[in-house]
Amino acid sequence: MIFLFFALVFTFLFGIVQVRDEQMVPxxxxGDLAIYYRLDKNYRKGDVIVLDDNGEKQVRRVIAVAGDTVDITADGLVINGYIQQESDIYTDTEPYVSGITFPLTVDEGQVFVLxxxxxxxxxxRxxxxxxxxxxxxxxxxxxxxRGM
Incomplete structure (x- = not known):
């Protein structure tokens, strides 16, 4: 019964994913295990979410939600016309040559993640x-x- 309970809980309410890249450092x-809640998809800026990219689960941070305009300029990340001061980000935010074009307005039912x-x-990007x-x-x- 206990095994069945945990199987149901981790099938419908929660999920676990092992992080396989260094793209969310620090x-x-x-190697970290991220436990996520499946039922709350009302994301806000700053939330860390789990998503699929080419069949592989990724952990990324929500930067903008529906209605926000995202731009990357020489000054850095700009959301709704304001340069973002991200205290926990230690590298510059730059666009990719082969990526999307900016500025981009996030549509309803979408989020922009970095x-x-x-x-x-x-x-x-x-x-x-x-x-x-x-x-x-x-x-x-x-x-x-890490180190286990």
Whole structure:
């Protein structure tokens, strides 16, 4: 019964994904287990979410929600005309040559996500805004597994 209970809980309410890249450093590191809540998809700026990219689960941070205009200029990341001061991001935010064109207004039912470690990261600068329905859920906790 206990096994069945946990199987149901982690099938319908929660999910676990092992982070397989260093693109969310320093907040989330390779090898960490991210536990996410499947039912709350009312994302806000700053939320860390789990999504699919080419069949692989990624952990990314929501930067903009529906109605926001995102631009990347020489000054950095600009949302709704304001330069973003991101205290936990230690690298410059730059657009990709082969990525989407800016400025971009996020449509209803979509979010714009970026990795915390911005250089060479696979995020919305490459594939555009992400449909909320295509995401798995919001990360609620991390279990550090480095060195185990």
């Amino acid at each position: 907040a989330v590191k390779e 990795a915390d470690s911005r250089p060479n990261a696979e995020d919305s 490459l594939y555009g805004a992400v449909a909320v329905d295509g995401t798995h859920g919001k990360v609620i906790t991390l279990i550090r597994r």
